[in-house]
Amino acid sequence: MIITTKFKEIKSKLATPVVSNILWLSLDKVLKLVIGLIVGIWVARYLGPSQWGELNYVLAFITIAGTVGKLGMDGFLIKEILEHPSKxxxxxxxxxxxxxxxxxxxxxxxxxxxxxxxxxxxxxxxxAFLSLNVFITPLDLIDLDFQSKLQSKLTVVSKNTAYVLGAFLRVYLLVSNKPLVWFAAGMGFEALLSYIFLTILYQKNNNIFQWTVSISLAKKLLRAGWPFTLSSLAVILYMRIDQVMLGSMVNEKELGLFSSAIKISDIFIFLPMAVSSSYLPSLVHAKKTSQELFIRKNQFFINWMARISIVLAILVTLFSDQIIQVLYGADYMQASGILVIHIWSLVPMFLGVATSQYLIIENLQKFSLYRTVLGLIFNVLLNLYLIPRYGAFGAAFATTISQFVAAVFSMALFQQTRILFKMQLRSLTMFFNFSL
Structure with a gap:
C-alpha cells in the first residue's frame, strides 16, 4: 500500500508539464545522438576522409549561416511571448x-x-542542397511558440520523424553507392520534411497566416536582442571556425580526419549540460541559505566536473586507436592522434559549463560573452599559426588551448570571476580527494 502510494506520488510529479517537456527534449537529444552516431559513422566510412571533409566543410558554413539567420534571439523571444501573450x-x-x-x-x-x-x-x-537547412529556419519560430507553452513534444515528434526517415534515406544512398551530392540532397530534404511536419502540427490549433509584421517592433527587438545575437554568433564561430579554417588552409582529407575525431569528443558534451541543469536548483537554494554554503556547493560541483572530464579524457586517450579502428576503419587511423589531443578539451569545457551556473545566479552573464570572444580570438590566432605547420593536429591543439584560455584562465582576468579561477585550480589539485 505504501509502495503504491509512493509510486502514485512519483507518477504525479513526472506528469507535470515541465517534467514532461524536459523528458521529451532529452529523448530528442538521445535519439539524434544514437542514430547520428551509427548512420553518421557509416557515411564517414563510405565517403572516406576527403569527401567526408568536403561535406563537413560546407556543413560548417551552413551551421554558422543558420545561427546568424536566427539572430540568436530564441530565448529572448520566448520570454517576450510569455510576457506579452496578446502580441x-x-x-x-x-x-x-x-x-x-x-x-x-x-x-x-x-x-x-x-x-x-x-x-x-x-x-x-x-x-545549394544544404542551404535548405537555412532557408526554412524562419519556421523554427513555431518551435519557440511550442516551447512557450511547454509543448516541445510536438517539435520532437515532427523533427525526429523526419530525422528517422532521413536516416533510412541515407542508408538507401549507402547501399545504392550514390555519390556525395546525393547525401547533401538527402540532408536538405530531411530538413524540409521536418518543417513540413512541424507546420502541419502547428496549423491544427494555430494559424501561421495570422502572424503580422511590425517595423517598430523589429527595431525594438534588434535594440533589446543584439547582445544575444552577438553572443550566439561568437559561440557558433568558436565551435566551427577550426573546421572552416582547416578546410580553407589545408585540404579536405585533413578536415575529414579532424571531423571524425571531434565527433567522438562531441558525444560527451551533453553530460555537463545535463548535470549542470540538474544541479542548478541546489545552487539556487544554497544561495538563498548563505553565501558560504553557495561557495561550498559550487566547489563541490566544479570538483566533480573536473574528475568526470579527466577520467573520460584518460580513457579515450588510452583506447583512441581501438575507438577509431572500430568506428571509422583503417582509412581514418591518423585521426587517433588528433583525438588524443582534442579529447582533453573536455576538461576546460566541463569546467566552463560548471562555472556558468555561478555566473547566472550572481547575474554575471556578461562574462560568459567575454570569455567566449576571448576564446574565439585565441582559437583563430592559434589556428593561423598551427594549421599550416601541423594540419589537423594543429587545429586540435588550437581548440584545446583556446578552451583552457576561455573557460579557465579568462576567469582570472576579472575581479568578479577570480573566485571561479581559484575554484577551478583547486578542483584540478583535488582530483583524488573525494571528500569534496
Missing amino acids: KNEILGTSFFMRLLIIPFVLGAILIYFYLLNLNADYYWLL
Whole structure:
C-alpha cells in the first residue's frame, strides 16, 4: 500500500508539464545522438576522409549561416511571448520577416567566399542542397511558440520523424553507392520534411497566416536582442571556425580526419549540460541559505566536473586507436592522434559549463560573452599559426588551448570571476580527494 502510494506520488510529479517537456527534449537529444552516431559513422566510412571533409566543410558554413539567420534571439523571444501573450502573432511574424530578410545576405557572403577561394563546382552543389537547412529556419519560430507553452513534444515528434526517415534515406544512398551530392540532397530534404511536419502540427490549433509584421517592433527587438545575437554568433564561430579554417588552409582529407575525431569528443558534451541543469536548483537554494554554503556547493560541483572530464579524457586517450579502428576503419587511423589531443578539451569545457551556473545566479552573464570572444580570438590566432605547420593536429591543439584560455584562465582576468579561477585550480589539485 505504501509502495503504491509512493509510486502514485512519483507518477504525479513526472506528469507535470515541465517534467514532461524536459523528458521529451532529452529523448530528442538521445535519439539524434544514437542514430547520428551509427548512420553518421557509416557515411564517414563510405565517403572516406576527403569527401567526408568536403561535406563537413560546407556543413560548417551552413551551421554558422543558420545561427546568424536566427539572430540568436530564441530565448529572448520566448520570454517576450510569455510576457506579452496578446502580441504573440506580432512577435512571431516580425521575427519571421527579420530572419527571411537576413538569410540571403548570409548565403550570399558564403558564395562570395567560395568564389574567392576558387572552389570547384562540387562545393556549390553541396551548398545549394544544404542551404535548405537555412532557408526554412524562419519556421523554427513555431518551435519557440511550442516551447512557450511547454509543448516541445510536438517539435520532437515532427523533427525526429523526419530525422528517422532521413536516416533510412541515407542508408538507401549507402547501399545504392550514390555519390556525395546525393547525401547533401538527402540532408536538405530531411530538413524540409521536418518543417513540413512541424507546420502541419502547428496549423491544427494555430494559424501561421495570422502572424503580422511590425517595423517598430523589429527595431525594438534588434535594440533589446543584439547582445544575444552577438553572443550566439561568437559561440557558433568558436565551435566551427577550426573546421572552416582547416578546410580553407589545408585540404579536405585533413578536415575529414579532424571531423571524425571531434565527433567522438562531441558525444560527451551533453553530460555537463545535463548535470549542470540538474544541479542548478541546489545552487539556487544554497544561495538563498548563505553565501558560504553557495561557495561550498559550487566547489563541490566544479570538483566533480573536473574528475568526470579527466577520467573520460584518460580513457579515450588510452583506447583512441581501438575507438577509431572500430568506428571509422583503417582509412581514418591518423585521426587517433588528433583525438588524443582534442579529447582533453573536455576538461576546460566541463569546467566552463560548471562555472556558468555561478555566473547566472550572481547575474554575471556578461562574462560568459567575454570569455567566449576571448576564446574565439585565441582559437583563430592559434589556428593561423598551427594549421599550416601541423594540419589537423594543429587545429586540435588550437581548440584545446583556446578552451583552457576561455573557460579557465579568462576567469582570472576579472575581479568578479577570480573566485571561479581559484575554484577551478583547486578542483584540478583535488582530483583524488573525494571528500569534496
